[in-house]
Amino acid sequence: MFCRLALILIAVISAFILSTTASPNEASGIVTRVVDGDTFEVQGFGLVSLAGVTSPEMGTYAGSYARDFTDTHLLNTQVFLDIDESAAKRDDGSIPCLVYLSGSSGLPNLKKCFNEMIVDAGYAVANKT
Numbered sequence: 001m002f003c004r005l006a007l008i009l010i011a012v013i014s015a016f017i018l019s020t021t022a023s024p025n026e027a028s029g030i031v032t033r034v035v036d037g038d039t040f041e042v043q044g045f046g047l048v049s050l051a052g053v054t055s056p057e058m059g060t061y062a063g064s065y066a067r068d069f070t071d072t073h074l075l076n077t078q079v080f081l082d083i084d085e086s087a088a089k090r091d092d093g094s095i096p097c098l099v100y101l102s103g104s105s106g107l108p109n110l111k112k113c114f115n116e117m118i119v120d121a122g123y124a125v126a127n128k129t
Contacts, residue, residue, distance in 0.1 A: 026081055026083045027045050027080075027097075028042075028045075028078065028079060028080045028108075029042040029043045029044045029045050029078070029079065029081075030042065030076060030078055030079075031074040031075055031076065031077050031079055032075075032076075033075075034070050034071045034074060034075055035047070035067075036055060036063060036066065036067050036070075037055025037056065037063065037065075037066025037067050037069065037070050037118065038053050038054060038066070038070070038118070040070060040074055040075075042079060042081065045081065045095075046093070046095065047092065047093050047094040047095065048081065048094055048096075048097050048099065049090055049092075049096050050096070050097070050099060050114065050115045050118065050124070051084035051087055051096035051097055051098050051115060052084075052096075052098075052115060052126055053115050053118060053119060053124045053126060053127065054124060054125055054127055055067075055070075055118065055123055056123075056124075065123060066124060069118060069121060069123045070114075070118065070123075073114065073117065074099075074114065077101065077102070078101075078102040079099050079100065079101060079102070079114070080100040080101075080102070081097040081098070081099060081100075082097060082099075082100070083095060083096075083097050084096040084098065098115055099113065099115060100112060100113055100114070101114060
């Protein structure tokens with residue numbers, strides 16, 4: 001039952017992300033620090049949180065694995081941010097964004113949304129909307 005629900009949530013967030021008009025050129029920069037699985041710092045922008053995604057808290061094994069996943073994929077990497085205008089800045093000061101990785105051309109690769117990647121890998125869950 002849990003697996004079925006997880007697959008449905010993944011499908012819903014994937015459809016939402018793909019159906020919205022992505023604008024990953026709102027901001028970009030290099031990830032300089034990873035706080036946890038869904039929060040990190042981007043040079044010249046500040047603290048970013050993954051929009052629509054929640055990872056386990058630090059202090060747990062799952063939280064450490066989620067942080068390691070984000071660290072491996074994002075630290076010292078160019079990212080492109082699509083700021084979630086409908087979401088408020090979080091209590092920790094982070095700004096919710098859809099995060100896209102750079103393609104081989106150096107431009108945003110709309111097929112490599114990190115928000116989807118971390119959920120698909122099982123290190124985070126899609127928030128219910």
